[in-house]
Amino acid sequence: MVDLELMKEAILIRRVEESFLELFSQGKLNGTVHTCIGQEFSAVAFAGQVRKEDSIFSNHRCHGHFISFTKDHEGLIAEIMGKEIGICGGVGSSQHLCRNNFFSNGIQGGIVPVAAGLALAGKMKGTGAICLLFIGDGTLGEGVVYETLNIVSKWELPLLIVCENNRYAQSTEQALNLAGSIPDRARAFGIEVRESSTWDMDGLIADAGESIRRVRATSRPLFHLVETYRLAPHSKGDDTRHPDEIEEYRRRDPINRFKDENNSLYDEIVAGIDGRLKKFIDSILFADELSLENYHESAEPAKLVSWSDVEFSDMRQVDLLNRFFASLLERDRSALLLGEDILAPYGGAFKVMKELSTRYPDQVRTTPISEQAITGISNGLALGGMKPYLEIMFGDFITLCLDQIINHASKFHHMYNRQVFCPIVIRTPMGGGRGYGPTHSQTLDKFLIGIDNVTVVALNLLIDPADIYEQVHAEEHPVIVIENKLDYGRKFSRPPLKNYRIEKSSQLFPLTRMRPLRSRPTATIVTYGAPVTMIVDTLSELILEYDILPELLVVSRIHPLDEETLRIITDSVEESGVLVVVEEGSAFAGFGSEVIATVHGRTAKSFVSRRIASLPLPIASSRTLESEILIGRNQIISTFRDLQQ
């Protein structure tokens, strides 16, 4: 006979979820819920037995896990009713819960590497805490799950994966989509597998306790498969299963059996729970929702910008980067470098990490070819108070990281109502010019700018990369740093052009400008990243041959564009009357379009604008074709020549 307190907790979970369904039918809830009615004991057994300092990651079906771990069913109810006093201010609601070390998210599988990352953070800090992760059987279809299983096994991370096998994914029966056996999948990675079911409650409680103990003791992952069944629809009214089948499981359901065997006790427990729930729900029915002002921090007001001369060092950019990261690892033990092939002696495809793993072995981690997982792991590290720097070998591969960037890193802070920060840093080299061909040469920056809460900065050869990275390190939200393959090997040297002043602004991410010493410029060129070198090389020809005296403004933070940057650009355009934006990606819906549109919105003066960008084609390997596709000197010259005629 199961412990009465645990039964009471299971009944509480069920009554809370049933009250959600009622509130829905009364039109008092916004959105949707996925109930775990029938599966409560999985929550009670695992989430109920971990320690406060442990962490839990869950999915869309997370109410039970949450209640068992936090015991805060009222915070959950308020959340799901959309109230400001809810645990996430009503922002997250049913599938985006966060409280203490509890996190859930609505992307199947996406949270798996994040859990691994937090487990790694705990292990590195030596806290002895473990991570408990719930996934459904349907989620075994997600590739990132296997990337992560591989890594947690290899890295020996204290992660307990509980797979709740209710034999359905939304409307689809397992047999239709699942090949092979579930336990074999985990075993293939050398992970211990244990199995239980929610119909044997005592066995389940004991097994769960043992799994938790083992993970803690060995600091290794464990895969615990729990057979269970969901009695209610996937969410609401979307059940296509045969009623007889459901009826069969209803009879076997532990709470129903308890009810049949202890009718009056059950009624007493339920009456007590219902009374308290009703009272609480009534009390918050008219409570406030979160206001926009309290949800979103408005942008900082513009500061006064001052300028100082850029001090060039004549060192190669890659050496400056290497020097910066060495000093960073030395002074900040929470800084961690991750990436493919970054160990010595190789040091990464572009050698930024050269020798660092020899000097700081604990802080440099080479990873399998698993971009999605390592991005998610970096997210987890960031949630766990570390400062991960993830190197994505080629910019083109960033597409594989996008789910972790957009649905996880970007959203955590706001969807959990600002309870957490995710200061992940992703560095990646974009750009062509080396003949690497279509999947190793593209500039995909336009897909990275405009993601909420994600700062995108780009290095260039008119600024010391350390100036940029010092601020990147201080950022508390996700940052993507766009580097460039060709720039790595170039020197941070003063361009030989005479009579120009090269200055950087006092902004957090400095804007660099090249301005004629005295004369008023006749054009404003705005750019970022790698094209800087080429533009600088073109300046003397523009001046001497074409009578154009440009001011060059090089933006380092390309998203978001702050007030100061926009003011600097607008002032320059008002003075020159010509705005030319140069970028290496293609023009449509890119940085250039944004800059031009924004400046138009800020000035009453009319000005001429042009975008200079590469052709919207996969970048060819062959030399001539590649250079025809990518932006080049000729395009800059011809754009200005056409403007002049």
Next chain:
Amino acid sequence: MNILQKIFAPKETVNDETVYVTALYVNTGEFVTSETLLLEIETSKALLGIQAECDGYVELCCRQGDEIRIGEPLLLITDGVEEERADPEGDSPADAELPPGIAIAPLFSRRALELIELHGVATSRFDQHDFVLARDVEEILGVGAAKELINSDPVVIPPRPEPEVDNGLVDVIPLSRTKKTEIRYLSDINSSGLTSMVAISIEADALFRVLARGSSYFSESLLPLLTYETSRLLKKYRELNAFFVDNSIAFHKAVNVGVAVDMEKGLKVLTLYQADTTPLKELDRTLFDLIDRYCENRLEPADTSGSTFTISDLAAYGVDFFLPLVNSRQSAILGVSAMDLKLKRVCLTLSFDHRVTDGKTVGLFLAELKGRMESYQAAGGEEGGERCGVCLKSLAEDARLSGFGLVQRLNHRGDVDYICAVCLRGGA
């Protein structure tokens, strides 16, 4: 100083971002002749020697061992050593702001150099500049007023397609720089398609006779008198001393009449400053001086800049009538044709920018000018009378010289006129 050849770091292979200067064989200030080996550079592929393509003075932009980016200048060949510059540590306020070690030597755009050459402006006037663009030269040439207006709302004309030619059928010879500059100058207003022209004839027979008797340096040209009268009228007809810019009319404050001359030394417009307040005698003398200096290549930049209205005189070529083109930053130009010997008339044409003025105004202007010009022959009429058609000696003069009077004859045009005894005999 003019740049004769500019040598850039060449792009020899796609891979090279830079080249190395491995050897320098010349120094700044050194005079070199065409084909002198100047320097040697190293690309990722090979060592490369670079030669001068003309004679001139060297100005180095690199040092031995330097790594120079492709496209950056390595060396310039100029037509003269740079003039002495102001002390770089001088107390010019702009200098004071400069970062240490940066002394300004102005860099000139090609168009600026063309204008400088065209108008003979001294480059030393730009010593305090960092860069010299066409606009800076134009400013010195007196068209600065329009600059701000233009800059606030630039007008962009889409590029014209290059004309396609069949080299089998034609020989293509590129235009000279001067001609191209001239085209740009003239296109400014005439390409608007909104210019027009009005003509008027003045009775000039007696006028020339008056001129011949006067003490003018130009006994056979209406130019001084026309300049004198036109400039006074321009005070009244301000639109003709103005120009169109940015949907506005910019009125010149001064009346500086330019006189177009083309006598072997190329087309130049000589400026008579403040013509409206200068006495006729002085105008006459100044114009003579200017032409003298034109012939001797001694023109100063100011002599050919800053005109606000132009007079073009093709009388010497015997033309009956022509359509002059309005100059940049002006609204009108007066054309003077030769006298029709039968009708004794000179045709004056006035081309004008219709965006600034109109036919009626120009008509009134010309009529008034005609009246003023013809008034001279009335004044000179008393002394008039019959003259020798060849030497223009009057009957009175002939009497003073104890000649025997004038003989009537039929000249080769079939007109009846007079001839004196000296000329009849075939000249003195």
